Amino acid sequence: MKADAIVIGAGIAGCSAALHLSEAGIETLLLEMGEVSGEASGVNMGGLGGTGWGTSPGLQEYLTMGSLNIFKRLQMELGFDLEFRQSGSFTAIHNEDQYLYAKNRVLESQKNGFNLQLLSSYEAKAIEPELNIDLLGYVYSPTRGQADPLKTTRAFGQAASQAGTNIQTNTMVTGLRSNQGIWEVETNRGVYQGQSVVIAAGAWSKNIGEMVGANIPIEPVVGQMWSTDPLPPRVFSTISSFESSFHWSENLYVDDKSPPELTHFGEERVTRHLYGRQRKSGEIIFGGDRRNAGFNKALDASGLEVNKGHATEVLPLLSGLPISTTWSGLMPFSKDGKPVIGRIPENDNLYVVTGLCSSGFGRGPGAGMLVADLVIRSESHPVLAESDPARFDS
Ligand SMILES: Cc1cc2nc3c(=O)[nH]c(=O)nc-3n(C[C@H](O)[C@H](O)[C@H](O)COP(=O)(O)OP(=O)(O)OC[C@H]3O[C@@H](n4cnc5c(N)ncnc54)[C@H](O)[C@@H]3O)c2cc1C
Known part of the structure; x- marks a missing residue:
């Protein structure tokens, strides 16, 4: 003892x-x-x-x-x-405002010696074939990784x-x-x-x-995820979107009493956040919502649908794939x-x-x-x- x-x-x-x-x-x-x-x-x-x-x-x-x-x-x-791979990561850009924000961030990062690249959709799709070619572009981070x-x-x-x-x-x-x-x-x-x-x-x-x-x-912030059934290897990097970081860059604090960078203000959604990848076992998994709901880990079904829609904008192959499993967890957010x-x-x-x-x-x-x-x-x-x-x- x-x-x-x-x-x-x-x-x-x-x-x-x-x-x-x-x-x-x-x-x-x-x-x-x-x-x-x-x-x-x-x-x-x-x-x-x-x-x-x-x-x-x-x-x-x-x-x-x-x-x-x-x-x-x-x-x-x-x-x-660990199923660890330094797979790289793509962050999708959905509109002109996000593009300008992403471009400035990439240029600033490169100036400070970091490895980020701004790619056209055409260039990104050549590396990650399931990405949506109709988006404005992607930020590519070759050194990011994933693990189980x-x-x-x-x-x-x-x-x-x-x-x-x-x-x-x-x-x-x-x-x-x-x-x-x-x-x-x-x-x-x-x-x-x-x-x-x-x-x-x-x-x-x-x-x-x-x-x-x-x-x-420290406040508990609930995050939730969903997955498809297993499918053959189709997605190799981790995937995210610039929508939330652009929103948070302009509205850092959602609420004085709440931690920063959440997707909800009380019950109201203020932005869509997105992250996902394909597991080695084949399921494509995505999540993104960050709600301040105390220690209550209950899933919000509407949030799962919003997240699936967002993910499908970036990876169109998801449109035909139903959600098969869902889960949630508590993130330790500081003030x-x-x-x-x-x-x-x-x-x-x-x-x-x-x-x-x-x-x-x-x-x-x-x-x-x-x-x-x-x-x-x-x-x-x-x-x-x-x-x-x-x-x-x-
Ligand atoms: C849905 C979701 C998706 C996420 N995606 C990512 C991602 O892609 N990449 C990333 O980097 N991070 C991600 N995160 C965040 C990441 O999971 C957390 O930041 C990280 O796991 C926190 O680790 P921790 O060890 O601090 O806390 P925890 O993993 O929560 O560990 C704390 C441990 O303390 C134990 N404990 C608590 N109280 C007591 C007590 N009184 N006595 C004994 N034991 C106690 C708990 O049981 C728990 O096991 C995600 C989180 C969630 C919920």
């Missing part, structure tokens, strides 16, 4: 933190209320970001490109099958276990207190003691923070939309890694590694200045 470090939550962030702590020789315990990969990390779309390190790498590059390196290491050095979320997060758990992490599933943290410099973590299966605690509880991180009076302003990684103020040896919002599958491995590095060295990597939890207390 004792360890040097206790990590709460076995999603991708917690499993990666545990893996890197154990590899550094820290005796690590990973506590999970359900199963490894049972929440967002196991049900997401599987898209991985990363458009290069750029000329002046910051937190985003450490999280995206750093994570890509860790995905590669797990699959190619440690031998886990369930296989991947379980592999991170297994790699952590092989490196020495003691993983306790069906163990729900119900209390947290410091007793003479030792953390006592109360659970439904007894009390565990640790020198350090890392909160990696995704959408539930705020609740754990409240146990010690700490402010971790400012930025990651929350670092030391919790006024609590010695208490750390957090969360706020990875809608792109935490692709950024979780790097985030876990950075928080593990902080625990091990007692010193933050400079890029973590951007994600310091103390920003919410000032």
Whole structure:
């Protein structure tokens, strides 16, 4: 019931933190209320970001490109099958306003050393044959990738276990207190003691923070997805649309009390968001809605139809394919939309890694590694200045 470090939550962030702590020789315990990969990390779309390190790498590059390196290491050095591929990604442009916005973003990114290209529909279709040739164009990101979320997060758990992490599933943290410099973590299966605690509880991180009076302003945002039946390989990259990023570039905050970049204002839809790919097992999967509905994961059928219509505009082959499966999950959105990684103020040896919002599958491995590095060295990597939890207390 004792360890040097206790990590709460076995999603991708917690499993990666545990893996890197154990590899550094820290005796690590990973506590999970359900199963490894049972929440967002196991049900997401599987898209991985990363458009290069750029000329002046910051937190985003450490999280995206750093994570890509860790995905590669797990699959190619440690031998886990993640279904990882650096497949590239296409983002569809639907109208003139979006085209201008996309063009400026691509030019700015290229100037800063990132690998993004603006392609005509003709050029894009030559690489990804099912794309709609009637759209205005596509932004191509050759370095982005994809992986199977369930296989991947379980592999991170297994790699952590092989490196020495003691993983306790069906163990729900119900209390947290410091007793003479030792953390006592109360659970439904007894009390565990640790020198350090890392909160990696995704959408539930705020609740754990409240146990010690700490402010971790994370809101659960429900995302939903659908899939077709399996079909032979037809779509090779990940696919998205510029509609939502263009909308959010002009309307950053949907609501003062709500996290940024959601698709809904209360019940009302304000934009359409889109991401998808074809799994190795053949199903084409898409999703996009981001609703602030508390911990209620109930699906919104009208949102699925809107999303299917949007996806069909980009990949016309979807028009003849019915939705066969649907599911949803809770994304950990911070109030400012930025990651929350670092030391919790006024609590010695208490750390957090969360706020990875809608792109935490692709950024979780790097985030876990950075928080593990902080625990091990007692010193933050400079890029973590951007994600310091103390920003919410000032
Ligand atoms: C539909 C959907 C599509 C998405 N698509 C993508 C995508 O394509 N690419 C991408 O990069 N990201 C995507 N995301 C976002 C991504 O899944 C999340 O950002 C990421 O998985 C968050 O990881 P996490 O480890 O922080 O949280 P989680 O995976 O939620 O893990 C947190 C864990 O903590 C556990 N926990 C909570 N409270 C307690 C407690 N009291 N005691 C013990 N354990 C506890 C939970 O059970 C859970 O297992 C998507 C998300 C959704 C829902």
